Amino acid sequence: MNYCEIKKTDVANGVGVRVTLFVSGCRHHCKGCFQPETWDFAYGRPFTSDTADELLAALSKSYVKGLTLLGGEPMEPENQPELTKLLRRVKTELPQKDVWCYTGCTLETDLLEGANSPYRTEYTDEMLSLIDYLVDGEFVLEKKNIALHFRGSENQRILHKQKGIWLPCEDI
Numbered sequence: 190m191n192y193c194e195i196k197k198t199d200v201a202n203g204v205g206v207r208v209t210l211f212v213s214g215c216r217h218h219c220k221g222c223f224q225p226e227t228w229d230f231a232y233g234r235p236f237t238s239d240t241a242d243e244l245l246a247a248l249s250k251s252y253v254k255g256l257t258l259l260g261g262e263p264m265e266p267e268n269q270p271e272l273t274k275l276l277r278r279v280k281t282e283l284p285q286k287d288v289w290c291y292t293g294c295t296l297e298t299d300l301l302e303g304a305n306s307p308y309r310t311e312y313t314d315e316m317l318s319l320i321d322y323l324v325d326g327e328f329v330l331e332k333k334n335i336a337l338h339f340r341g342s343e344n345q346r347i348l349h350k351q352k353g354i355w356l357p358c359e360d361i
Contacts, residue, residue, distance in 0.1 A: 190214075190271040192240065193226070193233035193261070197247040203273050203322065203327035203339060204361060205254030208247045212236075212272070215262035216294035221330035223341075224349045227261035248283050255287035260351070264300065269312035276319035289339075290320045293327040296348060296355055300325075321349045323355065 191213035199209040214230035223255050226232055227355075248256055256279055263272055279286060292300075297308040300313055316342075317323070324340050324347050331341040339347060349358040 190236045190268050191231060192234040194225075195240075195244065195247070198253075199257065199338075201257060202257040203255065204292065205288075206252050207255055207257045207289070208244060208253055208280045209257040209259065210244060210275075212258065212263055212265075212268050213266055215260055215293065216265065217262060217327050219293060219328040219330070221333065224261070224326060230265075230267060232261075236271055237344040241278060243261050244275065245278060245282060246284055247255075248279065253286070255289065257289040257291070258320075259291040262293055263281045263290050264294045264308050264313070266308065266310045269310050269316055272318070273321045274314060280319050288319060289322040289324065291324045294325060296323060296325045296346075301309040317350075318353075321350055322358065323350070 193211055193213050194211040196209040199207045202209050213232040215228045218228055258272060294300050294308050298304055299308045300317060314336050322357040323344055327340040329344050332344050334343050342359060347358040347361055348355040
């Protein structure tokens, strides 16, 4: 897996100060995407154990609320193994930190058990179990709304996992 950027103090991609990892690779190719360079799986730098250590060190700061994954597409099958491994570490070493994930996938049709989707892999269920907030849905330029909190178009949802169930998050 490659990544293109790490932001160690991000306030735009989830509640509170966050550490954000922008992964490379995306097949959605949304019209109006703000980072089309991240569509290329070879873009950026290889994600290594040193990269994971750097992220955990940044996350350990007391003022950081959690980790955000975006891209590119975190749920691309090529990205899921490494991200699942990273999320296991985050939840083990820093269980008080929350995890946000932005995906162009739709939870019910692309990611949940029973979905007939190329995004379903042997890692998907575990990865979802380690995520607290999921912003799902492709960016739709015709539905762009800059007044929305933490999403770019009106079709996208912020879902919060509560007791293992994904619920729309209306209070953010």
